[in-house]
Amino acid sequence: MKNGKVEEMRDRIINGPIVKTLIVLAYPLIVNQLVQVLYNLTDTFWLGKLGRAELAAPGTAWPLVWFFMAIGMGFATAGFAFVSQYVGARQYEKANKAAGALYSLMMLFAIGVGVFGVISAPYLLDFMNVSGTVYPYALSYTRVIFAGIPFAFTLFAFNFLLRAIGDTKTPVKINIATVLLNLVLDPFFIFGWGPFPQLGVVGAAVATMLSNSLGSLVGGYLLFTGRVGIHLTVEGLKPDWKFYGRIFRVGVPSSVGSSSTALGFVILTRIIFTLGGRFGDADVAFATYSITNRLTNFMFAFSDGISMAMGTMVGQTVGAKLYGRAKAIAEKTMAINFTILGIGTLIFILFRVEIFRFFINDPAIIAESAKVVKYFSASLPFFGIFSAVNNVFQSSGHTKKSMVLGIFRLWGLRLPLSYGLGVLAKDTAGMWLGMGLSNVLGAIVALAWFLTGSWMSRIIEERD
Template identity: 35%
Template structure:
């Protein structure tokens, strides 16, 4: 799986000034009395909010999840485009990109927690109607993400040679892998930034703009990849550079939209001032989320060590099978993200019963839809594997056998992901973290190790660890959901609009003269 806002006082804007002079308290009181006086940014915020807090639950879910799913599918196009053009450079180039991916993915997982925390807090404050808090949370989130991404990027660039050495990269691949990895590390700042923009936009319910931006950048990548790789003769470094350029443009576009403030969030300078209270809250939410994602990333990498003991055919079958599975769960990932936004806003609004209906419907949709997809994968397993390795009968046989064992439990993956979105929305990121740790490190890896090494099952023991883990993890998630602790996860309280507006004006003007 691959992964990727925003700002200021929704109440401080053109309608809060007259000829550049800040409003006095009497002006604010008059504004409160007038239904026509609405600050910039609130029009769009109210539009998104109304559609998420009322009306049919199914319609709200589909309205959010479809654009998210499409954006996720398009984002996977980056890897497909890179693979297409890098493949024309030869096997060493493909290997250079492949060995760099686990390192990049792990660092991205480590730093993504703050975007999740920001999305959770934005959604809850949006639901509570605290628009100025939405902007403040967005500003603090961007501050944290910038610091985190710059730090991880610098660490990655400096440690790249050592990391490749730990992975045992062959000498023939090392130089190209080092170039690709270092450029990818430099691009991480922009990748993190755009991911943050997407997360914050989801929090306010705006999912169309990220889709439009992703579409544009993927199309641009189609042009830049061959231009940089072959036209400028940059090789694998050209593929990484094309991603850097497109992600930088995506982030720049997102920040420009935030500064304009017409899509639910308004970015202004004072929201970027470090707020220790918010930073502590973001750490409490974001660090468990980072551990969760890192546990999943490390878990999949550790499984590779088990697979490699069974030969090249098994390695290839595992690679093809997990690639197919990664594509299959894209709808569940989109549904999980939309569920988190919807449940978060409704918890913030105090609509716990509606939040529960959203959660149950989302889990049911994920269970049914991925079960159907799993049945299709089961039926056409040979054809799907053959698409990736045409003519290699041994890999086709092994890969289709892997999919036959795992595919009928895809629905449980979907249900678990949907419920994980609920826990994140409620601020229960520790629960989501524990689910990931149990799934990868208590169930899947130990089961795969024991069944493949200490029983007559052999490699089938690795394959059967997947469906067992899927079912047990989904059952644990369901039990935790039914306990209802997530219903107490309200992180935002409603504020009086007048006090919020006056407070925001005071912040924007700064402290007055001392007596």
């Protein structure tokens, strides 16, 4: 590990002005999130040219993919907590060792997930009650994405490791390059431009897989050649069962929380198709939800970037036992997130029709979007608070708290409220209202738990 560069950033995180340091760390992450959203928006734009069913296909696939990726992401979160706290405690060699263990664990897990996902995709889509018109497109798309999971996982591991040491710029450069490649390849594979085959929905998945593969290979090259703050070696990838055990202890609650959240969104997809079909048109309801997701992801690009930067700062300050500073960092982040999402929500409300019409000029979808604005949009700033608290719990290594919080918001609030209010109102408006209430109530509970200060202890041991 390049101690000089890492030490310099550590000093800024531990001793520098909070908001200025937060912005320095956050702006590359925000750019990265925006580029990712740009890809999603472009994907939606091109698939919208094919039709309503094609546009909805990725939206049905991603909750499934996310469910399995979330399990691995829990261990990445644990690795992030260990590496950032070791850096905060100036134990750089142990940070390198933790990085190697995480990378090898992610590679092994990803291969298993990829194989399982390709085989089980039809059964999983059946469980989601995907409509017959969307199903064939969703199946093909899902299988290709699962085939590329190993590359996606190792790219995530690279991003987490560098963010843990305070390097938010290098991963962004790679991610921007891969997303731009994806943007270029999308229409060529979807429509068969030039010498490329016309693959339709599958083309979007192929473009994603190829781009992630390239990013993963570049990230691996940088880690193993020591050109970034962390230097991995083949020797360091050998299974370290004792440290794996520590990663599992911290990572399992995060994996359970993340995968439960992802599974919840699989159930939510089923609810949307079910209630949409019962009280209107299932494809209209889900297409509206898909576009809404893309738009909210655009707003969350800013708040998520800031929350991730906050995670680096909280991880290292907790590692240095500066708990009061960690709390101040988190509180400033919540205030910034609430403000940003408030402004974004206002823009969403004012230009709803124009925004939805850009993606697909479907009167039924535009009419459904009016319910989104009326019953759901005002809750978005509250999700910024929830997200920040969740990130505090994860980056400080208190993953059980994060797990309970995530399960409560989705399984305790969103799913029962969305389905119950939808049935009670006999209208999809009740479903949107349930989603909104889950954000508001979840944020209130999260903030109250944060203020107890029960997360203010580190997970690395004095004898490490």
